[in-house]
Amino acid sequence: METTALRRHTLVEDLSDRLAGAIRSGGLAMDGLLPSERHLAEQFGVSRPVVREATKRLELQGLVEVRQGIGIRVTDRLHAPMTSAARLLLPEAGERLRQALEVRAVLEPEIARRAAERMMPGDAECLQRLHSDLETAGDLATAMEADLAFHREIARVSGNEIFGLMLDSIVDLGRESRRATMSEAGVGRAVKQHATVLGAILSGDAKAAEKAMRIHIESAVSDLLAHGGKGKGK
Numbered sequence: 001m002e003t004t005a006l007r008r009h010t011l012v013e014d015l016s017d018r019l020a021g022a023i024r025s026g027g028l029a030m031d032g033l034l035p036s037e038r039h040l041a042e043q044f045g046v047s048r049p050v051v052r053e054a055t056k057r058l059e060l061q062g063l064v065e066v067r068q069g070i071g072i073r074v075t076d077r078l079h080a081p082m083t084s085a086a087r088l089l090l091p092e093a094g095e096r097l098r099q100a101l102e103v104r105a106v107l108e109p110e111i112a113r114r115a116a117e118r119m120m121p122g123d124a125e126c127l128q129r130l131h132s133d134l135e136t137a138g139d140l141a142t143a144m145e146a147d148l149a150f151h152r153e154i155a156r157v158s159g160n161e162i163f164g165l166m167l168d169s170i171v172d173l174g175r176e177s178r179r180a181t182m183s184e185a186g187v188g189r190a191v192k193q194h195a196t197v198l199g200a201i202l203s204g205d206a207k208a209a210e211k212a213m214r215i216h217i218e219s220a221v222s223d224l225l226a227h228g229g230k231g232k233g234k
Contacts, residue, residue, distance in 0.1 A: 015046055015054040020063060023074055034064065034072040086169070098225075100170045105217045107166060108151070112197055112213035114158040116206040123157045124202050131198050135191050143187045150194055154201065193219070 019040075022028035034040065037055075041048045055072055058064045065075045090096035115123075130150040137143035155164040193216040200209035 011046055011050050012053045012057065015044055015050055016057045018044060019054055019058060020061075023058075023063060029074045032074050033070075034074065036071065098221075101217065101221045104167075104170055105214070105221055107163070107170070108154075108217050109210040109214040111155050111158045111160075111163050111167065112201060113206045113210035114160065114163075115154045116201045116204055116209040118159045119157055119201060119204065127153055127157070127198055127201065131191075131194055134187065134194060137187060140187075143190070147190055147194075154197070157201070189219070 019028070019034075023034070028034060034055075035043065037048050037051050040051045040055075044051070055064060055066055059066050062075065065073045067073060086096060086100070090099060127150070130146060130153055133146040134143055134150060137146050151167065152164065155167045158164075193212070196212040197209060197216060200212050
């Protein structure tokens with residue numbers, strides 16, 4: 001019986017890895033949905049219970065979402081487990097956001113430094129476009145999403161996938177924090193600080209990019225503390 005359980009566990013692990021690889025390569029999902037459970041079982045030569053357990057594992061990892069009546073949708077939220085863990089570990093929102101900003105204060109200056117060192121042809125145009133999106137944002141919600149996208153793109157330009165994963169986790173935690181600070185401090189300051197970070201990255205000045213990002217994030221920490229840590233951030 002133990003051997004059977006071990007074999008089943010190995011099958012689930014193997015299928016999870018194969019499904020994840022197929023999803024990441026873009027060769028399995030159609031319009032964001034995976035084939036049916038029955039089809040996957042036939043395609044990969046396993047039983048439907050094995051498919052069910054494998055997809056549940058991928059759901060816990062944040063790669064898919066199983067929705068009754070809809071199917072298995074690709075979500076690509078690999079940072080979700082960390083976000084959930086942080087909410088459980090730090091249930092008080094203000095303290096959770098304060099600690100998330102402290103992590104950003106350590107992480108993002110280094111990301112900006114490496115982005116300045118590693119920027120490739122084509123990266124400049126994307127960064128400039130995202131900065132322009134923030135400048136021309138017509139409302140707070142649009143400005144916040146443009147702000148998030150700019151920071152994510154810098155992480156991508158840094159060439160380190162783990163940086164992006166960690167930043168996504170922190171960004172997810174701090175959405176309310178971002179909204180509150182941008183409404184009080186105004187989008188203008190974010191635009192100005194982003195421009196300084198962007199200029200340093202585009203010029204390849206790693207030291208200046210690191211300094212500009214540090215000032216940017218530290219101002220968010222100051223805002224949070226000034227407003228009692230209740231959802232105030234960048």
